Amino acid sequence: MSVRLKFTLSYAGFLMLAGVLLLAAVWVFLRVDGATRITPGSVPKRFLLLHDFAPAVGTVLIFLLVFGLLGGWILAGRMLAPLTRITDAARMAANGSLSHRIQLEGRKDEFRELADAFDTMLARIEAHVAGQQRFAANASHELRTPLTISQSLLDVARNDPTHDHGELVDRLHAVNARAIDLTEALLVLSRAEQRSFTREPVDLSLLVDEATETLLPLAEKRGVTIHTSGDITPAVGSQALLLQMTTNLVHNAIVHNLPEQGAVWVKTSVRPETVVLTVENTGEELSPQLVSTLTEPFQRGTGRIRNDHAGVGLGLAIVKSITQVHDGSLTVVPRPAGGLRIVVQLPRANLRFSR
Numbered sequence: 450m451s452v453r454l455k456f457t458l459s460y461a462g463f464l465m466l467a468g469v470l471l472l473a474a475v476w477v478f479l480r481v482d483g484a485t486r487i488t489p490g491s492v493p494k495r496f497l498l499l500h501d502f503a504p505a506v507g508t509v510l511i512f513l514l515v516f517g518l519l520g521g522w523i524l525a526g527r528m529l530a531p532l533t534r535i536t537d538a539a540r541m542a543a544n545g546s547l548s549h550r551i552q553l554e555g556r557k558d559e560f561r562e563l564a565d566a567f568d569t570m571l572a573r574i575e576a577h578v579a580g581q582q583r584f585a586a587n588a589s590h591e592l593r594t595p596l597t598i599s600q601s602l603l604d605v606a607r608n609d610p611t612h613d614h615g616e617l618v619d620r621l622h623a624v625n626a627r628a629i630d631l632t633e634a635l636l637v638l639s640r641a642e643q644r645s646f647t648r649e650p651v652d653l654s655l656l657v658d659e660a661t662e663t664l665l666p667l668a669e670k671r672g673v674t675i676h677t678s679g680d681i682t683p684a685v686g687s688q689a690l691l692l693q694m695t696t697n698l699v700h701n702a703i704v705h706n707l708p709e710q711g712a713v714w715v716k717t718s719v720r721p722e723t724v725v726l727t728v729e730n731t732g733e734e735l736s737p738q739l740v741s742t743l744t745e746p747f748q749r750g751t752g753r754i755r756n757d758h759a760g761v762g763l764g765l766a767i768v769k770s771i772t773q774v775h776d777g778s779l780t781v782v783p784r785p786a787g788g789l790r791i792v793v794q795l796p797r798a799n800l801r802f803s804r
Contacts, residue, residue: 456525461517468513531560535567547575595628634763637693641770646687650798653682653691653726654717660696661715664703672709673730675699679717682724683798686775694771695726697764698791702730706788723777723794732788740783744769768793 534551541549550571553564599621606617661675668675684691702713714729746766765781768791772779777795784790 454525456528457518457521460521460524461514464513464517464521465510468510472509531555531564535560535564538567538571542571542574547571547578592628592631595624595631598624599628631763634767637690637767641690641767641774644774646690646774648685649688651684651686651688651691653684653695653724653795654679656688656692656695657699657715657717657726659692660699663696664699667700668703668713671703671706671711673703673706673711673713675703675713675715677715679715680719682717682719682726684724684775684795685798686795690771691775694768694793697768698726698728698793701764702728702789702791706730706732719797720794722797724797726793726795727790729784729790730788731784731786734787735783735789737783740781740789743781743789744779765791 531553534553538549538551550568551564552568553561555561602617602621602624606614657677657679661677665675699713699715702715703711706713711731713731714727716727718725718727744765746763769779772793772795775795777793780792780794782790
């Protein structure tokens with residue numbers, strides 16, 4: 450039986466039970482009242498009353514049954530109407546339509562809360578699917594570019610045997626290295642989003658030291674000075690992923706800096722519930738609207754052209770993903786004098802490290 454039919458029968462049954470109890474009470478009252486009025490030689494009035502009352506009882510019970518069934522069916526339909534709308538929306542979502550919303554009106558009851566929760570879920574799924582589609586399209590475009598360049602270089606070499614093969618090999622090497630970097634970045638991003646890592650104690654300040662030491666030659670080549678400071682910052686997570694996050698932040702700050710006399714400030718600090726990694730750099734002035742898009746995959750700010758160290762457009766996207774899977778938060782804001790200020794907050798671990 451459907452839920453509506455169950456509600457109908459339950460309502461009718463309850464109404465019938467209430468009617469039977471009410472009539473039984475009246476029946477008992479008539480019997481008691483008739484017994485007190487009996488006189489010698491008279492016909493007991495209770496028999497007359499019961500004789501007249503019996504057909505009325507049957508009529509009332511039939512009316513209650515019909516009224517209970519009809520009223521129960523209507524009331525159950527009205528009560529279950531929101532559930533029908535939710536079911537229809539679920540079917541549409543199962544068929545691939547994620548733009549539909551229930552938008553249930555009326556007072557805030559259990560059905561309204563369920564409908565609102567379902568709408569919120571649909572909105573998040575729609576945004577996630579749209580983001581995945583954009584990511585797939587952008588990744589395909591980014592991967593196609595080095596392959597197209599490689600194909601063009603190979604065509605030139607085949608059609609012009611006298612061409613300088615040494616220069617061709619160098620260009621092919623650079624293009625292939627870029628394709629490898631992009632593929633590795635996609636793998637890191639995928640691994641981070643799948644949360645397929647083991648959590649262990651990590652000191653972010655040590656990761657800062659390792660990242661800055663690795664990137665120091667690049668900073669010196671570009672005339673950028675790196676300033677590090679801060680405290681021991683105990684966190685829990687994947688050391689490899691958190692090192693990747695730190696390296697990406699420092700690399701981003703070095704590459705997207707002033708042409709000369711640039712600076713990068715990297716600081717770690719500890720708060721009661723969180724540890725904080727702050728990376729600031731000098732650079733061009735950026736609008737808040739532009740900065741809000743920099744953590745999206747393959748987004749580059751104005752003037753962020755591709756060069757030997759410009760990356761593949763996934764640096765901050767990877768930072769955002771790694772931060773999220775570690776239950777942290779990422780804040781990216783423009784500095785008034787130019788450049789960026791990026792703050793990563795992660796849950797603090799109740800651990801002590803010695804250095």
